[in-house]
Amino acid sequence: MRVPLSWLVEAVPALAGRPATEVVDLLERIGVEVDEIVSTGPADVAGLVVGEVLSFEVLEGFKKPIRWAQLRVSTKDSDDAVRGIVCGAQNFAAQDRVVVALPGSMLPGGFAITARKTYGKTSDGMICSARELGLGDDHTGIMVLPPETEIGADAVELLGLHDDVLVTEPTPDRGYQLSVRGLGRELAAVLDEDFADPGDIELPAGAEPAFSVRIEDPLGCDRFSYRVLRGFDPAAPSPLWMRARLSKAGVRPISLAVDVTNYVMLQTGQPMHAYDLDKLASPIVVRRAAAGESMVTLDDVKRDFLGDEDLLITDAERIQGLAGVMGGAYSEISAATTDVLLEAAHFDSVTISRAIRRHALLSEAGRRFERGVDPAMGPVAIALASELLTTYGGAHAEGGIGSVGSPTPLPAVEIDPAGVSRLVGVDYDTATVARRLSQVGCAVAESAGLLTVTPPTWRADLIELADLAEEVARIDGYDRIEPVLPAAPAGRGLTRRQRRRRAVSRSLAYGGYVEVPSFPFQSAEVLDGLRVPADDERRRLVRMANPLSADQSYLRSSLLPGLLATVVRNVGRGLGDVSAYECGLTFTEPVGGRQPAPVLPGARRPTAQELAAQDAALPIQREHVAVAAAGAVEPAGWWGKGREFSWTDVMDAVRVIASAAEVDITVSAAEQSPWHPGRCAAISVDGQVVGYAGELHPAVCEALELPRRTVAAELDLTSILDAGEPDPSAPKVSGYPPATQDVALTVPSTAPAAEVEAALRDGAGELLEDVRLFDVYVGEQLGEGRKSLAYKLRFRAPDRTLTVEEATAARQAAVAEASRRCGAVLRG
Template sequence: MRAPVSWIAEHVDLPAGLTARELGDALVRVGLEVERVDSAADGISGPLVVGRVLSFTDEPQKNGKVIRWCSVDVGEDEPRGIVCGAHNFAVDDLIIAVLPGAVLPGPFPISARKTYGHLSDGMICSSRELGIGEDHDGILVLEPGTAKPGDDALDVLGLRDAVLDIAVTPDRGYCLSVRGLAREAGAALAVPFHDLAVTLPADSTGGYPVTVADPAACDQFSVRAVTGLDPSCPTPDFITHRLRAAGMRSISLTVDVTNYVMLETGQPLHAYDRASLRGPLGVRRAQPGEKLTTLDGTARLLDADDLVITDDRGPIGLAGVMGGAETEISALTEQILLEAAHFDPAVISRAVRRHRLPSEAAKRFERGVDPAMAAVALQRCVDLLTEYGGATAQAAGTVVGSGPEPVLIALPATRSAELAGLPIPAEAVHARLEQVGCAVHDSGSGLFSVTPPSWRPDLTDPADLVEEVVRLEGYDKIPSELPHPPAGRGWTAEQRLRRAVSRALAAAGYTEVINYPFVSPAIHDIFGLPKDDPRRRAVRLANPISDAEPEMRTSLLPGLLGNLSRNVGRGSRDLAIFEMGLVYLPAPSAERAPRPGVEHRPSEHELAAIASTVPVQPRHVATVLAGDLARAGWWGGAEQAGWADAIESARVVARAARAELEVRKAEIAPWHPGRCAELLLAGMVIGTAGELHPRVVAALGLPPRTCAMELDLDAVAPPAPAQAPTLSSFPPVLLDLALVVPAEVPAADVLAAVREGSGELLESVRLFDVYADADRLGEGLKSLAFALRFRAPDRTLTVDEATAARDRAVATARSRVGAQLRA
């Protein structure tokens, strides 16, 4: 929220001599985040004056451009000659001229210079060149009579006024208005606040007909009508200047007035071209198939949850978000119907996100507006249109609904002091709550009955009131005392392992998720688990949160696949996610846990019996991949996630634990029988990885070829502190080795034989190619190509030594797996 200080000063008696920076500091003390205090004049120095165009000559140039050689009166004895490329002005128009020696925002120094055959003694400015707008199609032309030649343009344009740029948190929606900021300034500086003074009409019946079909979503809807507006009337300069300072551009008198009143009161308003309306206004939910073209020109398909404004044709506006194009105010509009309403914040918030259509009005409705301000804002808008647009106000308006009922909160007088640790007497609590705008009744028994003001829908509980009291007393007064932490030994080995694994998977492109540990028994059948599979033996809860999920998980995959299914349903099909958490396996003891009485402490025997029935809770880590790991583009085709990527995620976990996994082919549900691998550590199976079975993928509605991995993290020993290996300064010897083996021989077995046979000189070995060709290799054979790196720590290794090591690797592979060196 950007608010000029002069506008705030109209509603609060600021102390004499108070600077804009000091006002910003005062607002910070009461909890507002003032991001910046600036003015449009900060980047401008030197002579910037109002000028009058005395005459000009259009001069075509060789490049096809037509420039104007202008004679401009800038309040000096002689006019100045200035070259200008714009054509949106006429003789006697008032313009803004910057003279030699001045500096515009950029910085852009101005000097007299020869151009297009003339000596241009200055420059005629556009809004963008002055840093007050984005309009660069033409120069800035002032309204006649607003100034005279030679006047200081900074004062004429109101650029010297300091502007506060404030980041308003969602719970402080009332501060999205000058009225709300002025109230906060009054509380911060202990000076009087002056609310808007308007005369409301005595009659609220007989106006334009309105029906509200959903009072829960719209508990108040008000309209006022004005007629006889002169569309040619310009927007007053003070409104234009303030809108510009607040970050809005001037459009037309009617639109500018509604925006101005919204910024002033915090109540969004909408203006309809009354001549374009067809019948009474209505407020209801959208019906299936209805469409609406909003003011931005976009045709939108409405959702049944959308709240819309209608007439006899159907929807003419998306309530609280944006109006429709059919009833838009035009340059010929003379009859106007003004709307001010109070909508349910959640309804507006959902509509904004559903249609991706943020607006200034929606920003305020989402945070809650003051329902008591609707009539005031309408009257303020009517007054401005009648004063500056020559309009005539309809005597009666229409008000449907009375708004939300006020709440009553009981607050102990000592609660604020107890929670803040400050000596805040009951009198100070009473005074601070009244500063906020609350109605406070003191029963005399140490309990306040507090009714929050209508503009503070966020005040619903005693803690909210305590926060208001403490922030006005001053957050800086709260004592800062750090607790004394107990001595510790840092992270345990298990904690270091979990953090290392989590960081490694995140670095590999996986996103961590956290799921509830509850599952449905039906998941075992969907996974196709055999009847005697131990994963079917799940702990059943006596009082589950949901009857649909009464069991504790024995695997992390149900939750992860549920995450994948939800994301796919929302349009995200390329995913890589992981979870680290406990699984719950029934205790070996089949006995039920004893239930000792409360008359005495349980005995050691009873405690041991209870402990023996507690489920075994190993910590697992699991990953799920679906869709493309790399998308298609000019660089090539897409790379789909496959079973090898699932196995690689297990290796990522193993590397983080400084362990070496062994991989071998397996057939385990719910994985594809031909694309599944067991993960072994020191000969013990600790997990499984691969592509899920097509039946499981189809049953859960997952993308084709979905892959997954799960392993027992507790079975991986926490990494012990290790000394980094000594780096050799001697060059390596790089050799390639291609071995032909039967197709059924796992590549991991061949790799292990090569590594063992190469001996201590082998630094690394990598499988880089798998080749099969019946004509060249023979039926049922495949070729595995390995890249070997040999290096000695104390000398330069000879090729003969490396070749001998490679030959030993070939011999070992031949004896172990029947490998033959490929010719």
């Protein structure tokens, strides 16, 4: 928000004379970020005075009408009191008061004024328009001042051309900071000075307007205030001070009715809308949209509504506006409008925020409604706007202010002032706590050493002791909190689980994979590209209540969508050889759904039951690790052809993960999306499948625009880290020599080598120390559908040297078990 410092001084007189930098320090002290200070007008502007048009002569013979005007620029009796100036504008007359830039003056933008000869006359200065003064875009004619303006007065001071504008960025949950009223109250509180509340007025009395209003959706709109004004002069100009103030605030002056609603919105934080009453058909109805409805908004864009997701303002004949965001083009104020209906409503912030994102339509009204608007400010804003339109537009009010609906009052909070001191770490007395809370708008009553605090209508975020303590600390000054370095307890280092978790990540990095963390958001459609079945647990997506993007409104149930998108992005940018990995959380909904999370207290430690209820409200969260690779693992060059990534490389990555996590894995053939059915392996730990690895399905590669034969793996790291011995002991090392024997087996070609190895281990018994596959052979002499696997078996006993007979017996037992389980036959 752009806030002229002169406007803030009206609300907080104690700011008068303070430099803008000091005001910025005060705002940032209370948590209001100021992006920049903008000074309006050039620093050396001078020579702008108020002049009176004495007479003018129309110069003939030119392509456009030109006037040679005589202007009095000083009341003194001197030679230069009257100046002759050439002007092309036609909207002034004799006795009009105008702004004159004399030779030597400087206009905004560094435009220097000099005397020059033009159209056969010497123009001794310039008569200025609003745009030339930086007060708006109107360049159709010069600016005519009120007739009582003093001749020769300093126009720079009169127009407020020298002012500092603070560009502030409010915190998302403090919508009141988007107003002069809200910022002024904060500054007055931190200065401990008086605050001139522009909203502290007496509402006008009178009968409700003879116009019906009905709210059909009280959740979306809990209050609708309105008033009828008649006899409005649509040609009446906005006062100069209002146009100047709006321009400084970054709002383009348009017309009196529009300028007044914008001015009151900036002043109070309450968005307003002015309707042409003759174009409204009673009653006004606030309701949800029906499927297929549409309208043209003020920006001349047709908006299609999505059923009950949009909140509308309608009358008996048509849609008049998208509530809280933008009005319709049909009933806007025009040059023929004489009767006006003013509206100031209070809308649900969530409803408005979603509408803004759904229609990509961010307005000044929407910015305020989505952050929260004071529900009590509607009638006040109507009264302020009515007075301005009456004063400057000749309108008269028909009766009083109508109001439909009643916002739910905020509950009072009973606090112990000592609790504030404990939370903040500063010893506040009861009077200080009460005073500071009163300064932010709370009603405070003391009884028996306790304070009953009723939050103001614009502070729905104050619901418990912690919120109120933060306000006391913020206004009283964070600098009063003395930094105390807590004593660091003696640590025991990383747990074994933490060490294994880090070892997994480091091992993959050492293996040539690049870690690429991604946002934990995804769309539901990305699972279609991965060919995930409808009944797969990855389809139980967790929908976010307020997503950053409409096309990524779910928490991820798998790491692969983000990881594969990284591969696609790198390949698209010319990096064809990619190997990446990610460790992160995945989220799925429980089968039976979840209960809403309870709000935990801030003044005490939650009970075990409350913490359990919080945990039960969470989705299922599992830590996963995933790798993906495409292109060449060994680049081609003068040394050779190179080698592309294959399923063997991703299986090596899986074994690296298992080794780093200190677990044993079992590999078996499997079918699982998004992998190729014939090139997919299931990875198991202690008999439980913890993930899959292999080559991606060609259809998946095509759908996601991945390179052909991209390989990937995804493992449940939580299950892997939970497996194994919690407290491993050092291995026992035998001092006796090993006995090594080789065995060559023929097995069916479909038998996984890992299953044959497992059978050998189980059959050999405790004497077997290690099994290593050193040869795989396929040939005609083995027969169709057979392959040969050769293993080196190493035997060792902890207490003796093994005999040949013992090693041979163990080898034969291993072969027998492999024959029984895998159909293995010992080769001759």
